[in-house]
Amino acid sequence: MPAKRSLKQTTLLGFVTSKKPRLSRSEQTHVSSSSDDPKKQVTEGRDEITSGTQKGGEESEDPKKTNVTSRSSLSPSATAQPQAAPSASASSSASSSAPTSTSTSTATSSVLAPPPPSSPTNSPNPQPSLSPTKPPSPTKAFTRIVPHTGSLFPTAPPNTLLIHACNTLGSWGGGIAAQFARLYPSAYKVYKSHCVRHKHNRGELVGRALLIPPLDSPSLPGLKEDGKGDGTGPGVRGHYIGCLFTSLAYGKKRDSEDKILAATAKAWRWLMRLVCEAEEGGEMIREVRMCKINAGLFGVPWESTKRAIEGVELREGEVPNVGRVEGEEGCRVEVQVWEIGC
Numbered sequence: 406m407p408a409k410r411s412l413k414q415t416t417l418l419g420f421v422t423s424k425k426p427r428l429s430r431s432e433q434t435h436v437s438s439s440s441d442d443p444k445k446q447v448t449e450g451r452d453e454i455t456s457g458t459q460k461g462g463e464e465s466e467d468p469k470k471t472n473v474t475s476r477s478s479l480s481p482s483a484t485a486q487p488q489a490a491p492s493a494s495a496s497s498s499a500s501s502s503a504p505t506s507t508s509t510s511t512a513t514s515s516v517l518a519p520p521p522p523s524s525p526t527n528s529p530n531p532q533p534s535l536s537p538t539k540p541p542s543p544t545k546a547f548t549r550i551v552p553h554t555g556s557l558f559p560t561a562p563p564n565t566l567l568i569h570a571c572n573t574l575g576s577w578g579g580g581i582a583a584q585f586a587r588l589y590p591s592a593y594k595v596y597k598s599h600c601v602r603h604k605h606n607r608g609e610l611v612g613r614a615l616l617i618p619p620l621d622s623p624s625l626p627g628l629k630e631d632g633k634g635d636g637t638g639p640g641v642r643g644h645y646i647g648c649l650f651t652s653l654a655y656g657k658k659r660d661s662e663d664k665i666l667a668a669t670a671k672a673w674r675w676l677m678r679l680v681c682e683a684e685e686g687g688e689m690i691r692e693v694r695m696c697k698i699n700a701g702l703f704g705v706p707w708e709s710t711k712r713a714i715e716g717v718e719l720r721e722g723e724v725p726n727v728g729r730v731e732g733e734e735g736c737r738v739e740v741q742v743w744e745i746g747c
């Protein structure tokens with residue numbers, strides 16, 4: 406059964422950024438560092454589902470290698486999941502820039518612990534009654550983009566994961582990010598505080614991702630798809646939000662196209678890992694949607710971004726249940742890309 410969230414439930418899907426040596430899983434749940442003190446995150450990041458794994462700058466970019474996953478209260482069995490961390494960086498097809506070093510790891514934890522039920526903007530989404538049973542995760546898969554026409558938001562059922570590209574400066578001020586900020590104010594706070602927490606090491610965020618659980622309740626009055634005013638009714642929200650850090654900054658200071666594409670591939674792997682961890686912790690993500698990330702303010706041709714994402718070979722622990730299709734030619738993870746039609 407899907408885990409029902411309570412105040413005491415926590416999911417630590419660690420965003421690791423300290424320079425501490427890698428610890429065992431049991432040790433990792435107690436990791437504390439100046440920048441990513443788990444206790445601090447229980448306070449600061451209690452609405453965060455986040456995050457994979459992290460490491461410091463030159464450390465491995467493989468989420469698995471630094472992963473901190475503590476779901477003791479959410480799903481005790483989850484902590485017993487085998488890590489089976491393959492030498493991830495070695496087999497990445499699309500992330501040639503993936504570091505191979507594993508010298509250090511950090512522990513950033515993200516906490517999936519809902520705020521009081523009385524807070525409407527923070528009410529967690531009811532988990533759908535989907536079967537948690539699944540076939541064993543395949544050891545590799547590729548993402549396949551499935552095009553759809555329409556706005557990303559209005560038809561997305563509750564518990565859909567909506568993905569967009571972000572910079573590390575903590576503002577969802579332009580493009581579709583501004584729509585996210587209006588539609589998902591609680592998620593925006595989580596994103597912003599995450600960026601603030603990393604303000605001294607923003608560079609480490611690039612190529613990583615943040616997974617925010619449904620914090621903005623579907624029972625709230627709806628907004629139009631552009632985020633302005635009422636209109637679309639309940640169900641618009643109640644979504645997971647995936648932030649791909651594909652550029653350090655925005656505007657003229659945005660990264661080069663090549664850097665954005667490399668960061669996109671890395672961040673994609675990272676996010677898929679986070680999704681897997683969330684699923685292991687009992688989260689039931691219903692479908693995955695994204696816009697044509699990088700194709701607006703970042704100015705990267707969509708076809709290049711699509712190639713980068715579809716070129717990432719997802720490995721064990723990175724192949725989520727949601728969107729997974731087993732075909733004759735192997736396993737694929739289908740992700741919907743929504744584009745507003747003319």
Ligand SMILES: Nc1ncnc2c1ncn2[C@@H]1O[C@H](COP(=O)(O)OP(=O)(O)OC[C@H]2O[C@H](OP(=O)(O)O)[C@H](O)[C@@H]2O)[C@@H](O)[C@H]1O
Binds near residue numbers: 584654744
């Ligand atoms: N409702 C909707 N449904 C479906 N597709 C929609 C849509 N609305 C717009 N699009 C399309 O969505 C694509 C992405 O276009 P965008 O310009 O938004 O994003 P991007 O990925 O190039 O760049 C990211 C930086 O923009 C922000 O900056 P701030 O944080 O504000 O500083 C971020 O945070 C990053 O930094 C384009 O194809 C748009 O046509």
